[in-house]
Structures are given as structure tokens and as C-alpha cells.
Amino acid sequence: MIELQNLHKSYLVDGRRIPALTGVDLRIEPGEVFGIIGASGAGKSTLLRVINLLERPDSGRVVVNGQDLQALDAPGLRAARQKIAMIFQHFNLLSSRTVAQNVAWPLRIAGWDAARIAPRVASLLARVGLADQADKYPAQLSGGQKQRVGIARALALDPQVLLCDEATSALDPETTRSILDLLAELNDELKLSIVLITHEMDVVRRVCDRVAVLEGGRIVETGPVAQVFLHPRSDTARRFVLAAEHVDEGEQRDDYAHVRGSLWRLTFYGERTYEPLLGEVARHANLDFGILAGRIDRIKRQPYGQLTIAISAGDRAAARKLLADRGVQVEELRA
Incomplete structure (x- = not known):
């Protein structure tokens, strides 16, 4: 047009x-x-x-x-x-x-x-x-x-x-x-x-x-x-x-500096947003994790969710594969 x-x-x-x-x-x-x-x-x-x-x-x-x-x-x-x-x-x-x-x-x-x-x-x-x-x-x-x-x-x-x-x-x-x-x-x-x-x-x-x-x-x-x-x-x-998202990146970095473990940002999109995927992955990969930030909203008519988590123990490679298999994008913020 x-x-x-x-x-x-x-x-x-x-x-x-x-x-x-x-x-x-x-x-x-x-x-x-x-x-x-x-x-x-x-x-x-x-x-x-x-x-x-x-x-x-x-x-x-x-x-x-x-x-x-x-x-x-x-x-x-x-x-x-x-x-x-x-x-x-x-x-x-x-x-x-x-x-x-x-x-x-x-x-x-x-x-x-x-x-x-x-x-x-x-x-x-x-x-x-x-x-x-x-x-x-x-x-x-x-x-x-x-x-x-x-x-x-x-x-x-x-x-x-x-x-x-x-x-x-x-x-x-x-x-x-x-x-x-x-x-x-x-x-x-x-x-x-x-x-x-x-x-x-x-x-x-x-x-x-x-x-x-x-x-x-x-x-x-x-x-x-x-x-x-x-x-x-x-x-x-x-x-x-x-x-x-009303996020101050500088403040966020300062807050996360005191958190131990790997930092991941997980992105869910579509109907997967509402499924209990993280709990399932945590059980299979023996993950110990904490949720640092999260949000569920919509982009036009599609739901999405983003979680920032800190992983202190567990099989990270297995967790990444399980999440990817379920359509969740994993961004590693800190190894």
C-alpha cells in the first residue's frame, strides 16, 4: 500500500x-x-x-x-x-x-x-x-x-x-x-x-x-x-x-549483582504463556531457581510472558533444551 x-x-x-x-x-x-x-x-x-x-x-x-x-x-x-x-x-x-x-x-x-x-x-x-x-x-x-x-x-x-x-x-x-x-x-x-x-x-x-x-x-x-x-x-x-515496562536498567543491574547463580530471561508467547512449563522443566532438570521479575500482557491479541530467573543449581543444559522444545526462548543474562 x-x-x-x-x-x-x-x-x-x-x-x-x-x-x-x-x-x-x-x-x-x-x-x-x-x-x-x-x-x-x-x-x-x-x-x-x-x-x-x-x-x-x-x-x-x-x-x-x-x-x-x-x-x-x-x-x-x-x-x-x-x-x-x-x-x-x-x-x-x-x-x-x-x-x-x-x-x-x-x-x-x-x-x-x-x-x-x-x-x-x-x-x-x-x-x-x-x-x-x-x-x-x-x-x-x-x-x-x-x-x-x-x-x-x-x-x-x-x-x-x-x-x-x-x-x-x-x-x-x-x-x-x-x-x-x-x-x-x-x-x-x-x-x-x-x-x-x-x-x-x-x-x-x-x-x-x-x-x-x-x-x-x-x-x-x-x-x-x-x-x-x-x-x-x-x-x-x-x-x-x-x-x-517501567524498568530502570541501571537499578536492575545493581539489584541483580547481589543475586547468586545464572540469570536467564525466559520469553513465552501465545497460549504457551499460560501453561505451567517452568514447574515441569524444574522437576525434570532438578532446577533450584528464584523469580526476580515477571510480566504477562498482550501484544495486540496475543498473550506473552517474560520472566527473569536466577538458577542456583540443576542441569542447565537439560533445562534449556526442554524450554526450547516447548517454544520458550531463553536469553542468558549471566552464566
Whole structure:
């Protein structure tokens, strides 16, 4: 659905060229929820805005649904953009217009007549849970309701791609979960390709299929969310994962320095997460172990678990083989 090829983008600041994107290659499949995560200044918003050419790259290609956007004339680009919708961190609603009028706005711009607009707006507001808010103004709504209006407006012209620019970072945790659940439902029902930028790994974990990690305008890691979240290869991805787990790596190293024995991190994924595998392995390999840290959660719809254990006695080789045979990944933190 989206292919970005060797993108470069820079800005002129005080007479100097400051790079924002450097050699970005990215491929996003139809119907995929794709996360782009990075710290402030990493180039996330620039990358997102290049996808619909709100920012034009200095070089490279932007291909959306088979169309090279840079090769289109102005009418062609306008038509292509109707299929690439966007929702924003701060909602970008028209304060002087009602909820219904905000949702109707792109339809009016596209030339729809009033007889078609009214039922379309009613349907969209019902879909995002705001059927009873049509005549209110944005100032009368909560943050979550405003974002739902933004989503309804974005869906007005039946887009194929939905770009989400930090769509939940201005919301509280409970509202964030409800908005992410809505996006997941829309992805399932409408088969939208969703590109979501964020600085929170929990957002990626909850809703995305794959993720790219951006640092300094470069992609430093990309892959399925389970792979990147459970086994990050780059320092940047590892920092985001630790932050999501509320782990201070320095404190953790200090705590573990006083623990005797081998340190292992065990990763369970899928339904195996709930099986009593560790007890079974401990009996067969005569392991003596202590649990230092643990977590069970979900990556999108799949359960996962991670345990950090200290092994003081037992047949470690037999334990590793038994765990591997049962689909558990073992990472040796200390021999």
C-alpha cells in the first residue's frame, strides 16, 4: 500500500541544512497497522507528512497504492489525498462549527450535495459512538470525544490509508485505550492501512502489526511488534521497551549483582504463556531457581510472558533444551 524509497529530507535553518530524514526505506502492506516510534526530533512527523506530500522529500520516491505521488499533477494529487486521511494530536477541529459540520467539512469540499452528506455524517458519528453529540461544539466535548470526531471526519471519504499523528498523546490512559480499540476495530472492519506515529511503546504493543524505530532521521530497526518488543536489537528500541515496562536498567543491574547463580530471561508467547512449563522443566532438570521479575500482557491479541530467573543449581543444559522444545526462548543474562 505504501512504499518509501531512499527518502531524504532536510530543512534550511539559519542558512544551514539540517537533515530530518536520511535514506529511509519502508514498505507498508495493505490492511496493516504500522507503528513508527521515536523520541522527539527523531523525524516521525516529517516521515508521516511525506506520505501524503504535505512535506515533499528532497529525494526518493513516495508510492501509495501503486501511484508515484510526486509524478502526479495538482488535480491528481488532490484526488490521491482523498484516499489518505489524517488524524492529529490536537484534533484540529473547527471551533465555530458543530460536530456534524466538522465531519461534513471534507464532504462539502469534495462537492457532495446536502442530501448525501446528512446520512453519511449520521452514519460516521454512530460508528465512533457520538450519534448524540452531533449538535455540540468542540469546546463542549472531552478530549476523547474530540478525537472521535477527528476520526469520523477522516473516514468521511472512505480512505484506504489513515495517518495518525500522535493521535493519543494528548489523552489520558483510559481514553487512549478506547481510541486504540476504535482504531483496531476500524482496521478489522474497513481493512484500512493505518500508520501510527508515537513515542510510547505501549501504544505500538496494543494495536500495531509491525513497527519501525526511528532515530536521528534513520530507521534503526523494523519488524513484527512481537520481535521488536520482546527481543529488541537496537539500543533505541531497547530503551523504549524498558520505559514501557517501567524498568530502570541501571537499578536492575545493581539489584541483580547481589543475586547468586545464572540469570536467564525466559520469553513465552501465545497460549504457551499460560501453561505451567517452568514447574515441569524444574522437576525434570532438578532446577533450584528464584523469580526476580515477571510480566504477562498482550501484544495486540496475543498473550506473552517474560520472566527473569536466577538458577542456583540443576542441569542447565537439560533445562534449556526442554524450554526450547516447548517454544520458550531463553536469553542468558549471566552464566
